[in-house]
Amino acid sequence: MSTREAGFDEQLDSLLAWEEAQEEGVLDIVKQVIKDVRTRGDEALLEYTNRFDRRELSDASELVLGQEAIDAAAARVPAEQLRALEQAAERVRSYHQHQVSQSWSYTEADGTVLGQKVTPLDRVGLYVPGGKAAYPSSVIMAAIPAKVAGVPEVVMVSPTPDGEVNDIVLAAAKVAGVDKVICVGGAQAVAALAYGTETVAKVDKIVGPGNIYVATAKREVFGVVDIDMIAGPSEILVVCDGLTDPDWIAMDLFSQAEHDELAQAILVSPDAAFIDAVEKSIKALLPSLARAEVAAQSLRDRGALILTQSMDEAMTLVNRIAPEHLELSVDEPERYLDQIRHAGAIFMGRHSSESLGDYCAGPNHVLPTSGTARFSSPLGVYDYVKRSSLIYCSEQGASSLGKIASVLARSESLEAHARSAEYRIKQD
Template identity: 65%
Template sequence: MKIRRLDTRSENFVAELAALTAWSEERDAEVSVKVADIIRAVRGDGDAAVLAYTNQFDRRDAPSVAALEVSHERMQQSLNAIPAAQRDALQAAAERVTRYHEKQKQDSWSYREEDGTLLGQQVTPLDRAGIYVPGGKAAYPSSVLMNALPAKVAGVAEIVMVSPAPASELNDTVLAAAAIAGVDRFFTVGGAQAVAALAYGTQSIPGVDKIVGPGNIWVAEAKRQVFGKVGIDMIAGPSEILVVCDGKTDPDWIAMDLFSQAEHDEEAQAILVSQDAAFLDAVEASMQRLVRTLDRGDIIRTSMTNRGAMILARDLDDCFVVVNQISPEHLELSLDDAEDWAKKVRHAGAIFLGRHTPEALGDYCAGPNHVLPTSATARFSSPLGVYDFQKRSSLIGCSPAGASSLAKIASVLARSEGLDAHARSAEYRLFDQE
């Protein structure tokens, strides 16, 4: 496993870092066309198209879309069937995730001006949300909790979950997580056809207001194409981790923290930044030794070879210049006084503070959401949260005196824009006060 080295003192460093972290925004033309065809078919043929694609792509032999729906009884059976330790862990994680997200809930607010005019904001939940949970390479019960529980806290009336079940294989921990999270309906459908069904609705799968959750290139492209008909959370790229370490943490710990994201898939990115060259050598030695002990070692080797790196910085301040250039999905600050250093971070999806806070804790049970902005979109995006499942309506209620006062301003501005009806509509209220 060869891991590239970069040095911030190199005159080519900025270009090298940009090349390393670049994730192609170019859409695969063939995938784009095929996804458009799938969406068009689902819009036109509903259940028939969903069923045909699911049976084809997931090696199923289902007689109907109704047969692809998992009942509440089946979810509860899985919850009862999994080992007690798994059940307890899922429930503990759900409690922590719920408690954290309850802090995010926004309430309606308003105030009255002296003339009696009311201004404010009415906050309401979405009627129906769709959550996509990946399947295939691995099972992700944690993704069920992270996507469904914020919607529950927000007060979403109905949560519709979709997740592929290749060859009809259902994962009991995923079903158990759906039961714990209070998923209302669960269809074992994946891919672009699942996104299209959620966006437009079919005879059996209800259309939703927003689709959240990560997926492969087909899911990402489908979300991109249905955006506007429904809301989406984000277009997620491969998982990322950036670790900043001062050289005082056990190298094995750092190596395994990097591997925790590299094992997701071959496109994942894991980067270590330190001002200590000898520490970079020690971590690389740990990685070469430990990778041989892991079940997903081949995936990790490919990820680290193609997209991983170790970066030597001038000093710790220089490390944070790199952090803000990369704008990582996950950022570990394995440092003394990590809380203080975190104040230097402008862009990151989630920040893990100190030597005893590995990113893996955030993936499962710390409380904050693990659905995070990737590919430097942390510059303008935030983690999935309750706010993604709430919408805000402005409240404006003028008293007669308030209307008269505002009409004077509105009339001038409307006429400056050449909008006569706007001006006269406002002026009618002004005249009412004469």
């Protein structure tokens, strides 16, 4: 594509358009599951787990994975993988410690004290896909900021189809400081976390990825509990000046395209010859990927190589697209930072591949997708705390503020508000 072409804006809008596919009947099924778990608790949780995960459990206590089982799973993980988990966790923890905010207050001249109290959530639930799916990095990214924030209890739910536990996911839970692991998944797990059962304690917030049933359930329980987000397909936007190795750029595009067929990978550059070189690299390297078919369909359906007239125009496209991952594969990338207003994570320079951010750079890899970087932020410590306002009026402060409040309350015809404030006005 080229920004010079007639109809480019319409082409780009069509490329970026994405709506979550809603399979017919999913919402009805999810609502029924939530209702069952809410009304019947553990009984419903066991029924759904035995049905969908092909289990034969007779007591809900069997859903809770003991520390001995978690330790045994971690012990089965190869030493190299366990060390990599620990190293990643150390870096993620170090980064997120910089996000910790403290309570604060200030005192006005008349003695009135105003401020803010920062308090961690009591309990959060972390949903982790189970079975053969292995996303230990997501466990680290979701659990560690919660523990850094001071959340006393992080509960991980993950299905175990046919009783199959995922060792590296459990090892990640141990490394990240997860407090409890419960072997339940699907909409029933989300419902249990939101409303609580005899075995699963109600949480304040649910985070983590899942299939369409999990995503729909999270949307349904929002308001009863908080959620992190309803994430769309993975995205990467690479801006390059034409001086990076084309093979590097091709592989960076693949790093998102291999996620699934709906993932989006876009290159933007003012250098036409470089775009041609990257296209040749894509064709040469694609067959070498284990997930070549998935990546090929992603690139065919939702990928693009876009020629711009300048780097400034490239920055305009960045803000229009508001990508989940943005790579600035240029010299002196800091020159462009002030122009970028919308991006989930910004990878600066030719050596900062998006994949490093996925696993071990330190910043969180749970990022806003589908253009929501226009108003959303990466998951972080601030998502696991709440803020309470502090108002401590001195006698003089209550008197002076009361006069203002009285006028405004009566303008709204709220007499009790006005009189409550007026009672505290000092009589001269």
